[in-house]
Amino acid sequence: MSAATDVDALRRMMPPPESGGRTVDWDGMAQSWSRPFPLDYQRFMETYGAGVVGDVLVVVAPKPKAPLSEAGWDGMVEETGNAEDVWADSYKTPNWRGRPPA
Incomplete structure (x- = not known):
C-alpha cells in the first residue's frame, strides 16, 4: 500500500x-x-x-519508543527489536552494508 x-x-x-x-x-x-x-x-x-x-x-499499534526493559512486551518495541536483530544478522549486498534499516 x-x-x-x-x-x-x-x-x-x-x-x-x-x-x-x-x-x-x-x-x-x-x-x-x-x-x-x-x-x-x-x-x-x-x-x-x-x-x-x-x-x-x-x-x-504504535507506541512511544522505550527501552525494552521498561516497555516489556508491548508489541511495537519488541517487534522492532526482532526486526533490527534480523537486519543485523542478514547478508547484505555491498550497497546495503553499514546502513541501518529504513
Whole structure:
C-alpha cells in the first residue's frame, strides 16, 4: 500500500470495523522513534486500528519508543527489536552494508 487508492481498495475487500480505527499523534510517534511512520501504516491504523487479519497477520499499534526493559512486551518495541536483530544478522549486498534499516 502506498497511496490512498490502495487503502480504498483494501476497504472494499476488508471493510473496517464499525468502531473505526485509532487516532494517533503521528508527530509525537515520529519524534519518539526518530523517524516518521509510513503513510500507508498511518492510514491503515486510522481506518482499522490494531488487530489480527484472518488469524494470520498481526498489526501492532504504535507506541512511544522505550527501552525494552521498561516497555516489556508491548508489541511495537519488541517487534522492532526482532526486526533490527534480523537486519543485523542478514547478508547484505555491498550497497546495503553499514546502513541501518529504513
